[in-house]
Amino acid sequence: YQRRVHGDTAFVKGIVLDHGTRHPDMPKRLENCFILTCNASLEYEKSEVNSEWNYDNAAMKNKMMRAERKIVDVACQRIIALKRQVCTDGEGFVVINQKGIDALALDMLAKEGIMGLRRAKKRNMERLVLACGGVAVNSFDGLLPTDLGRAERVYEHVLAEEKYTFVECENPASCTILVKGPNKHTILQLTDAVRDGLRAVKHTMEDACVVPGGGAFEVAALVHLEELLVSTHGHAKIGIRAFGEALSIIPRTLCNSSGRDDSAYMLIEMQDAYKASKAKGLEEYHAVDVVSGELGDAEMMQVWDMYRAKRYMINSAVEIASNLMLCDEIMKAGAQKGGRGKIQE
Numbered sequence: 001y002q003r004r005v006h007g008d009t010a011f012v013k014g015i016v017l018d019h020g021t022r023h024p025d026m027p028k029r030l031e032n033c034f035i036l037t038c039n040a041s042l043e044y045e046k047s048e049v050n051s052e053w054n055y056d057n058a059a060m061k062n063k064m065m066r067a068e069r070k071i072v073d074v075a076c077q078r079i080i081a082l083k084r085q086v087c088t089d090g091e092g093f094v095v096i097n098q099k100g101i102d103a104l105a106l107d108m109l110a111k112e113g114i115m116g117l118r119r120a121k122k123r124n125m126e127r128l129v130l131a132c133g134g135v136a137v138n139s140f141d142g143l144l145p146t147d148l149g150r151a152e153r154v155y156e157h158v159l160a161e162e163k164y165t166f167v168e169c170e171n172p173a174s175c176t177i178l179v180k181g182p183n184k185h186t187i188l189q190l191t192d193a194v195r196d197g198l199r200a201v202k203h204t205m206e207d208a209c210v211v212p213g214g215g216a217f218e219v220a221a222l223v224h225l226e227e228l229l230v231s232t233h234g235h236a237k238i239g240i241r242a243f244g245e246a247l248s249i250i251p252r253t254l255c256n257s258s259g260r261d262d263s264a265y266m267l268i269e270m271q272d273a274y275k276a277s278k279a280k281g282l283e284e285y286h287a288v289d290v291v292s293g294e295l296g297d298a299e300m301m302q303v304w305d306m307y308r309a310k311r312y313m314i315n316s317a318v319e320i321a322s323n324l325m326l327c328d329e330i331m332k333a334g335a336q337k338g339g340r341g342k343i344q345e
């Protein structure tokens with residue numbers, strides 16, 4: 001939501017709908033509500049096929065109009081009867097419909113103190129069932145109290161010139177983060193930050209593990225590669241050394257970001273500290289403290305990285321390097337066979 005004055009981003013235990021009621025006499029705030037989520041029309045709908053009605057007189061036309069109106073009136077009466085059945089201690093009743101509700105139907109609901117919202121979005125309807133419970137009905141025939149969800153409060157809130165309806169629940173399985181900002185750029189940045197943070201939490205919970213951050217993992221991998229160089233012979237050493245240098249870019253970048261210009265010395269210090277702790281049999285992971293620019297313990301600073309992100313980084317680096325080397329081999333083979341000009345074309 002964009003507003004001229006900067007506001008606080010809020011977490012809502014429930015759903016926020018981007019529209020309000022369409023009748024002036026409907027209640028704007030209800031406590032301890034029953035929620036009926038439905039995907040059935042409460043207005044007269046035209047025929048899906050081309051049709052034509054011919055009337056002999058005005059009485060036949062009025063009779064047809066009353067029959068059409070009766071379909072909507074009966075559906076509204078069933079909703080009102082359900083409301084009177086369950087609302088015995090002053091509870092509120094809210095109808096949220098994915099399809100339309102005409103003016104006469106809104107008036108009937110308003111007289112019974114029912115808050116009615118029409119043309120709700122499909123994604124909001126799916127989340128409403130998760131947040132409030134109940135069942136999303138497709139017909140008003142045979143409505144039961146078990147089809148209803150529950151909410152602590154439902155209220156309409158006006159922000160600038162737009163109306164929003166807040167549906168707050170006690171233990172929702174779907175919640176909302178209402179992002180506020182002075183302009184679209186700020187809102188986009190906040191939205192991306194929230195989405196990235198939630199995705200990081202989701203991946204961490206799925207992996208059930210974390211990796212020391214702040215360059216600690218890269219330094220540990222670099223030390224392991226240096227030990228591997230001792231027992232490796234031939235051209236494989238070139239690839240191992242290049243891979244180790246690529247891993248060292250991350251702690252070097254962190255050093256430069258913290259304001260230090262001796263990233264090479266800092267990298268050597270991190271390696272020595274890791275080797276010393278490893279020799280003593282201690283599980284210490286030394287990372288770059290970007291606040292002070294000094295060496296610190298990743299566990300003490302609570303700096304962690306996602307296991308999935310590190311795994312993807314290593315796998316992608318190997319695959320990209322292998323593809324680049326394969327392209328070079330293809331170019332060399334084409335040049336040796338005299339087809340260099342065609343390959344360049």
